[in-house]
Amino acid sequence: MMENNVSHINMAVIRGAVHAGTGNTALNKILACGNVPSIFNDLYKRYEKMVGEAIEKEAKASCKRAAILQRDLVIKNIEKLSDELPQEIVSDIYPHYIDLKASRLLVMVQDFVQG
Numbered sequence: 001m002m003e004n005n006v007s008h009i010n011m012a013v014i015r016g017a018v019h020a021g022t023g024n025t026a027l028n029k030i031l032a033c034g035n036v037p038s039i040f041n042d043l044y045k046r047y048e049k050m051v052g053e054a055i056e057k058e059a060k061a062s063c064k065r066a067a068i069l070q071r072d073l074v075i076k077n078i079e080k081l082s083d084e085l086p087q088e089i090v091s092d093i094y095p096h097y098i099d100l101k102a103s104r105l106l107v108m109v110q111d112f113v114q115g
Helices: 008-020 024-033 041-084 087-093 097-103 105-114
Strands: none
Touching: 008 024, 008 041, 024 041, 041 087, 041 105
16 A cells, blocks of 8 residues: 555565664565565665654654653652651752742643643
8 A cells, every 4th residue: 555655565664674673685685585576775765764754753752751751750759758858858958849839830840741
């Protein structure tokens, strides 16, 4: 099946090759063993570029999600520790926590993470 001049079969095969860490030569050797026509190098490179861009885009999105989750966990742990520790220790350890709480930035961050 083709969509926007992209073969889903070619895309899947090349995505598998990229995932396995093989290049065009190794892929063509495997295809030859199955009596399947080889893939020309420029076609392989074109699909490899598309696959690479998709992987990079997802990696960036994944890192962003992880950073937001990490920030949320840090804020929750700071809140928990701030509730359990004496106030003078809290102000020494987290000098900006009171400012965060007062400016309601903490609530805005939590709303952003949840929403």
